[in-house]
Amino acid sequence: MEKQVYIKKNNDKMELFSFEKLKHSLVSTGACKEAVETIVNSIQPDIYDGISSNEIYKKAFALLKKYNKISASRYSLKRALFDLGPTGYAFERLVGALLKEKGYKTRVSVILNGKCVTHEIDVLAEKGKNSYAIECKFHAKAKTTSNVKVPLYINSRFLDIQEQWNTNSNHQTHLKQGWLVTNTRFTKDAINYAKCVGLTLLSWDYPKNNGLKANIDTLALYPVTTLTTLKKKEKHQLIENDVILVKELINASEKMKNIGLSDLRIHRVLDEVKKLCYNNPTP
Incomplete structure (x- = not known):
């Protein structure tokens, strides 16, 4: 019978550890069932109350690498995104590439005039008759989340740009929406505010089954x-x-x-x- 232990997450909160969740994350890398069972059984005796999720990751990654290096590469994705730093440029390029794969025309680091001030937009995306202003918030640490202040700020910038863009007869597209993308997570208030004002959010695991991880794996x-x-x-x-x-x-x-x-x-x-x-x- 699996023992119940509490582990320390990246946000410093304690959480009941799930061996099934570990198995699922290993299976999703394409590792065979036999390898997954062996890895989990090898790690199980080393799990103790208070162990960090990062320590568990390191153990699982080291074992997975011995069985299947390609699966280990996929398993390392979350850490690999943090390693794109220290600046956010590489992350912006990644987001631009994701959108391009989905049929958007994209430009990275674009200067746009707003009604009040000038803004630098991380990614400007165009599809059909619509354009989208995308802000990328890269964080070097997993515990850093984007709270409600971030979408509040991003939405105010978008509205300033939108008013100027859509009254300019030289633009061939309608600036329809602002987006906010992060490699970590959003707080509940940030998500609720974004839903209310129509700001699209994309994070590591949001929206459910369609976050950064899911998109990177699929594409x-x-x-x-x-x-x-x-x-x-x-x-x-x-x-x-x-x-x-x-x-x-x-x-x-x-x-x-x-x-x-x-x-x-x-x-x-x-x-x-x-x-x-x-x-x-x-x-």
């Missing part, structure tokens, strides 16, 4: 920070060279050479890229 738009065949320094060197997505490495052999990767290492990286992005399990 296989993984950041380079998920890869197990690259060292941390190499990942950041690639980001500095504007290679943000794993898929972009297919045509980036020269950039990998420039940061010191041998032909053999490049071959191994590209092998992981192909398996991760083109043999992607449905979550």
